[in-house]
Amino acid sequence: MARVVLDHVTKRYGDVVAVNDLSLEIRDREFLVLLGPSGCGKSTALRMIAGLEDLSGGQIAIGDRVVNDVEPKDRDIAMVFQSYALYPHMTVARNIEFPLRSRKVPENERGPLVEEAARALGLSDLLDRKPAQLSGGQRQRVALARAIVRKPSVFLMDEPLSNLDAKLRVQTRAELIELQRRLDATVVYVTHDQVEAMTMGHRIAIMSDGVLQQVGPPQDVYERPANLFVARFIGAPPMNTITGTIASEGGSHILVTAGGAIALPSEVSGAARNATGLEVVLGVRPEHVRILPHDSETQFALDATVAVIESLGHERHVVCRLADEQMVIVRQTVETQRPLEGTAVRLSADPVGLHLFDAATGLRLDAPDPQLVGDGE
Amino acid sequence: MTSDTATTDLMGDVGQSKRFLNRRRRETGLGYLMLAPSLLIFSVFVFYPFFKNFYLGFFRTPPFPGLPARYVGLDQFREVLTSDYFTNSFRVTIVFALLTVPAGIILGLLLAMVANQRLRGIGAYRTIFSSTVATSVAVASVIFGTLLNPQVGLLPWLGLTTNPAILENPKYALFAVAVTTIWQNLGLSFIVMSSGLQAIPDEIIEATEVDGARPWTRFWRVTLPLLSPTVFFAFVVGSIVAFQTFGQIDLLTQGGPIDKTNVLTYAIYKALRDQNEGKAAVLAVALFGVTLLLTTAQMRILERRVHYGN
């Protein structure tokens, strides 16, 4: 059993609070991704799990054991560093063997284990090379082989793909997912890349400024971001956010902005009722915005001008400017009629794709239960 | 492709490579021009004395000043290099280097490892450890001369007395000078070793922690191999410095007692003091040869064991 439980964990460096009261449970055999912008405390959290950093407060348990005072080597963990941290003077074989040798595994048992790990990562032909003679991707695989050779119950990975080029990253991403399934291991994976987080994690834990913002399966986090930070951080291009006030009209609610009004669906009406007159932020993902002709009769739509169109081949992003200068990005398939730059249009949104946040606190308004931590079942 | 374009292409190539050559030549000229000042200084203060020294070795200095020096060919080399005076100096120099260089490196490394710890107030220790760099040979010698003084020194105070006094004792004098030298060089050794340690990425050391290496294993299998270029550098430079030791010998023992601390540099100095230029020149050539041989040997033998990260 290798659960990892962080209980009100805090880390301070002088006045800097790198990790602030973090409580998080990583389940046995789960692939949990710690996601957040640079400097938000992801590495610090991971290093505290590894035992490379002392806690300023709180408690960490691995399995059934509180490990606050346990040395890294006795925590039954392996770590893959961002720089790979291979031993440059040792061959690939020696690198992979090092954790076994350090733990006094008998020599005759080491050989087969090293071979097995090397085979699992396709390194069998490179065993005699030094790290300097390997490509970035190969080095990364050596780091992984060195981590798996000991069969620890928890793997900690700090941005292991960030030094690879884009193509190799996609390929290695898939290999890592497979590897985790095969090993049946618990993985805590740190990244600032939301695509990695979305594609790899069973659950994502999003941090900002040392504070945990939301935990949940990628789809849940994408569909129901708990606050404006998560809403803007997950998704590319990012979610559009339009500021306005709520008014009620004929029993339903609308969002009033400088450039027009937009109808709020019944799903968010409950939340909107309590927020009438309040300044709110409406979030809508680019794929949920529709472009209508400027003379469209739709009652609830926002007037806008097409500013820029970015074509990506399979889709295009239409950047529109609202009357009050707020920008809205619309994501279109290439089959959709391409609007002209500089022309006036009207924008409407799928009711299902609307999210409502309190402008003051940034918190989601339409969460029926203010549950921050989704459990993914 | 028509033959026409082929010709023009070819001509174009020729023109280009000619221009390229011209530029190369101009740049080379400029390079030498910029080297000229330092070449000049080296010529006057290094190259000329170096060759002149060989030349002087071929002349026997007359017993009385004023008489002309006599050309003796290699005779003087044979004579001096087979004398007991030289073999003693040679042995003393080697023993002195063996006493000071490894000990200096090991102590410097130990201090550097202590100071590399992330502890409160470690900065003060770093300053103290490196402070001997700011102490001149003269000051260091005076300090140790006092400490080792048989009347007022530290040794008698500790109840450690030798007869004759330590700096006049044929058995211990070289050892005492060596200790002074180690102390004197410790600051530099500490700084060199510290910078070597700091060049090892933190993540590699952390990887050894996660991989379960005990401190002993970590040191022998990871830290030391990664530090080997630094250690090698310190070894070669340290040996050269040891072969050139002069100040502390002059201030503490003047080569005595009974030539027990008469290292080669001091022997050269004594020959000059006796106005025996020829002998001094031969000894200087010998010192040069010994230094050259030993450093080449070190390069050959040790460098194979050194890991240079890429």
Ligand SMILES: Nc1ncnc2c1ncn2[C@@H]1O[C@H](COP(=O)(O)OP(=O)(O)OP(=O)(O)O)[C@@H](O)[C@H]1O
């Ligand atoms: N040793 C330290 N001393 C002081 N402050 C530190 C130290 N280590 C980290 N910090 C601070 O703690 C905060 C979190 O750092 P951390 O390395 O965990 O960020 P991160 O989320 O991993 O960022 P990145 O994506 O850039 O790696 C940062 O503000 C950082 O400056």
Ligand SMILES: [Mg+2]
């Ligand atoms: Mg980091």
